[in-house]
Amino acid sequence: MTQALRLAINGASGRMGRALLTLVREDRRFELAGALVSAGSVHHNTPVFPELPVSLRYTHDWSAMTADVVIDFSGPDGLVEALGYCTAQRAALVTGTTGIDASLQARLDQAAQHIPLLHAANFSLGVAVLKRLLRDAAVALPDWDLEIVEAHHGRKEDAPSGTALALGDAAAQARGTNLEKDAVYAREGRPGARRSGSIGFAVVRGGDVVGEHTALLLGQGERIELGHRATDRSIFARGALEAAAWLAGRTPGSYAIDDMLQARLSR
Ligand SMILES: NC(=O)C1=CN([C@@H]2O[C@H](COP(=O)(O)OP(=O)(O)OC[C@H]3O[C@@H](n4cnc5c(N)ncnc54)[C@H](OP(=O)(O)O)[C@@H]3O)[C@@H](O)[C@H]2O)C=CC1
Numbered sequence: 001m002t003q004a005l006r007l008a009i010n011g012a013s014g015r016m017g018r019a020l021l022t023l024v025r026e027d028r029r030f031e032l033a034g035a036l037v038s039a040g041s042v043h044h045n046t047p048v049f050p051e052l053p054v055s056l057r058y059t060h061d062w063s064a065m066t067a068d069v070v071i072d073f074s075g076p077d078g079l080v081e082a083l084g085y086c087t088a089q090r091a092a093l094v095t096g097t098t099g100i101d102a103s104l105q106a107r108l109d110q111a112a113q114h115i116p117l118l119h120a121a122n123f124s125l126g127v128a129v130l131k132r133l134l135r136d137a138a139v140a141l142p143d144w145d146l147e148i149v150e151a152h153h154g155r156k157e158d159a160p161s162g163t164a165l166a167l168g169d170a171a172a173q174a175r176g177t178n179l180e181k182d183a184v185y186a187r188e189g190r191p192g193a194r195r196s197g198s199i200g201f202a203v204v205r206g207g208d209v210v211g212e213h214t215a216l217l218l219g220q221g222e223r224i225e226l227g228h229r230a231t232d233r234s235i236f237a238r239g240a241l242e243a244a245a246w247l248a249g250r251t252p253g254s255y256a257i258d259d260m261l262q263a264r265l266s267r
């Protein structure tokens, strides 16, 4: 049997971090090397599995840890710290953090020259397929209006979601344009008639919604709605663990979830 990969989870005390910890306990492909939290975390130095006879504690001390691969679901600041560790130690990095601005994106691109790095705004298989369907529909119906609606729990900090932006970007690229030019993020007062070719975003926040995305393609007298609803956060955690097992040991570079799913989705 091959040796277990030493895995560190960054943002370990969060919603996604906890979903990962639950799964990784039962996953023989991995040995949990660290559960990282922020410098000021109330979880720092508390036991990760208080109900089990294991000594692992949440920590902010990256220096005491040896990991082959890091999975990060912490937020932009935490991602910067994970990047620092992975680049210095030549560890692989899987990150699902969203709300990444252009300067952080440039740092990810730079780091990917030295380490294998996979960033995905959504680790669900269903969303990967939705993106493909949307690309096809956007090309087949170039004149139809495209609007993307997303809904998430009330604690989510970024908007629109990373997935909504990735869907918009995929459709824009498929139509030979780009999201920076075409996106409309807000309408209020009298914004005037809809600009042809624009891609509108609408955001819903509240309750415990795990994550819902609908792409509306609006024609004259008809419309298509392509949607995905996540009802259980463990689907993202499962996808991230698959990505970590797939990514560790690869040559440095920037990988996408489509690279990992290629074989499966092209069947
Ligand atoms: N790609 C995907 O499939 C998915 C992506 N996401 C994204 O993942 C990210 C996290 O989401 P979620 O788990 O819901 O958020 P949470 O807020 O529940 O968890 C994030 C955790 O990160 C910790 N954290 C904050 N700063 C740092 C830091 N500097 N270093 C280490 N840890 C830190 C915080 O814990 P503490 O205070 O204890 O440090 C916090 O609990 C978001 O960007 C979200 O959009 C979410 C779901 C799926």
Ligand SMILES: O=C(O)C1=N[C@H](C(=O)O)C[C@H](O)C1
Binding pocket: 098, 121, 122, 152, 156, 160, 161, 162, 163, 164, 210, 211, 212
């Ligand atoms: O914050 C979340 O919860 C989620 N964030 C991701 C995003 O921004 O797209 C993915 C998922 O929808 C859950």
